[in-house]
Amino acid sequence: MHPSALTAAAAFQTLQAHRAEAETWQMRQLFEQDPTRFTHMSIEAAGLFLDYSKNRLNSTTLKLLCALARERGVEAQRDAMFAGEKINSTEQRAVLHTALRAPRGQALHVDSQDIGGDVEAVLDRLRYFSDRVRAGRWLGHNGKPITDVVNIGIGGSDLGPEMVSRALRSFAHPRLSMHFVSNVDGHDLDAVLSKVNPDSTLFIIASKTFSTTETMMNAQSARDWFLRSANAADLPKHFVAVSTNVERVQAFGIDPENMFPFWDWVGGRYSIWSAIGLPVALSIGFKKFSEFLAGAHAMDTHFRSAPLEQNMPVLMALIG
Secondary structure, three states: OOHHHHHOOHHHHHHHHHHHHHOOOOHHHHHHHOOOHHHHOEEEEOOEEEEOOOOOOOHHHHHHHHHHHHHOOHHHHHHHHHOOOOOEOOOOEOOOHHHHHOOOOOOOEEOOEEOHHHHHHHHHHHHHHHHHHHOOOOEOOOOOEOOEEEEEOOHHHOHHHHHHHHHOHHHOOOOOEEEEEOOOOHHHHHHHHOOOOHHHEEEEEEOOOOOOHHHHHHHHHHHHHHHOOOOHHHHHHOEEEEOOOHHHHHHHOOOHHHEEOOOOOOOHHHHHHOHHHHHHHHHHOHHHHHHHHHHHHHHHHHHHHOOHHHOHHHHHHHHO
16 A cells, blocks of 8 residues: 555544644543543453553544544455455465464465465474474484574574574573574674584574575585584484475485475564474474464454454554
């Protein structure tokens, strides 16, 4: 949607007029005028609690914001997203990260194809692999269990996994240390490699095309470092990929069986729910990773069904 289409909307013009009045409000006055403000300006959903009473708005503001959302078709676009329609008009793609955390057995379609089975197959592989690493059954070339995991990626292939791994570190496996490298400046990778042993380190190379410049420069440097103390035949025991490019992955020295795919209908910023979340599954275990997915699905359900006035994600977007 072009910005001018939004600002030309009748509901937006009404909001603009309302803004002049709202700018004169003081928070203390708003609470004095409405002692129950906290009660009706807070929401609980999917285990989360949102208090938006400390924003400069009143019931009229909320009505006008929701009117703007309805006038601009937010509800219809939301429903189109869940239906697998190509709401990413720039790239003509569906936006279905919600499918990654849907319950097993739920029919999910993109271009008339049920993608549910594909999602479940990747999750099954994540579970099998993460269980083996965490149990000490995935061994390095010298027969040692993995003690360090180094995720090499950039953007959504780095930010999401690192954020969640840090946030949930109280659930982390006591034997596994997680490291994240995204900066193409060699000092970033060198700082990590100085702390780990090549005999017990697992590298995850996260790149959909396996051609992202920054990621592949770091991946090649990590490969060179590893090969100073091991042979090329040992690479499959220490390098895995999250990618869709089998040829490039295999040429790098990674066994295609150790490549975890994801899809073009997964936007980078939402890819933590896909195989990009492998570092999280390794850190906290697949059971807890499944609970993480279930929590997101609970919020998806709320977002999909709650009226705009009581819809936590919508209100956060409108107020923010």
